[in-house]
Amino acid sequence: MTRELQQSGTAEQVRAKALQRTCPTCHAAPDQKCAADRAGRLRLHRDRIRDAEQALEPLPPRYLLSRDGDRTFMEVDPEAADTPVVSVHRDVLRELTCYPYEMGVLMRLALLEAGAFDDDGPRLKNLVLAFCTGAVNFLAHEEVVEAAERLVARGFVRLLEDGTVAADQAAVDIIRRPALSASFRMEWNAAKAAWPGKAMAAPGERDPNPA
Ligand SMILES: [Zn+2]
Numbered sequence: 001m002t003r004e005l006q007q008s009g010t011a012e013q014v015r016a017k018a019l020q021r022t023c024p025t026c027h028a029a030p031d032q033k034c035a036a037d038r039a040g041r042l043r044l045h046r047d048r049i050r051d052a053e054q055a056l057e058p059l060p061p062r063y064l065l066s067r068d069g070d071r072t073f074m075e076v077d078p079e080a081a082d083t084p085v086v087s088v089h090r091d092v093l094r095e096l097t098c099y100p101y102e103m104g105v106l107m108r109l110a111l112l113e114a115g116a117f118d119d120d121g122p123r124l125k126n127l128v129l130a131f132c133t134g135a136v137n138f139l140a141h142e143e144v145v146e147a148a149e150r151l152v153a154r155g156f157v158r159l160l161e162d163g164t165v166a167a168d169q170a171a172v173d174i175i176r177r178p179a180l181s182a183s184f185r186m187e188w189n190a191a192k193a194a195w196p197g198k199a200m201a202a203p204g205e206r207d208p209n210p211a
Pocket residue numbers: 023024025026027028033034035044045048
């Protein structure tokens with residue numbers, strides 16, 4: 001009985017919290033209701049409830065990143081020869097898989113610092129990076145701050161003396177392409193060429209051997 005009461009109390013708390021959050025599904029702002037479904041029923045989207053559950057979680061523990069851990073590399077602009085390259089620790093990607101807002105804020109911080117991205121307009125031609133950082137556009141200021149606080153707790157973001165924050169380089173770093181060693185670039189190009197997936201044709205380019 002007590003347990004049931006506690007559970008319903010918690011569910012109510014989560015629903016109340018969900019209403020104060022931006023809905024990841026319909027982007028309803030905090031304190032706005034979710035868009036009605038086709039049958040005209042008003043409801044809270046499931047992702048909004050999941051987001052509220054995450055917001056009610058205690059701060060995450062600090063994560064110790066190994067300095068020599070595996071990293072994933074992504075070109076900011078795959079079409080530009082001198083594009084900056086984002087280097088992300090694989091543990092960070094794994095830890096933040098279920099926390100898209102934190103992932104978006106972390107990437108955005110790194111890209112802003114590197115001058116590779118600004119708030120005036122989309123300068124990202126890398127679809128994955130654009131997708132990662134795009135979620136942040138819909139967030140309320142408090143939600144961005146909250147994501148940054150959680151990233152600081154994880155140790156993926158550093159709190160600077162002037163009160164601003166910066167991405168920790170062990171977590172995510174931006175490399176200027178000319179700074180990449182020639183051997184790394186050769187290995188990378190070979191890896192891209194050997195990728196089993198079908199390469200996307202460049203605009204105006206036709207597949208010479210259509211299936
Ligand atoms: Zn919604």
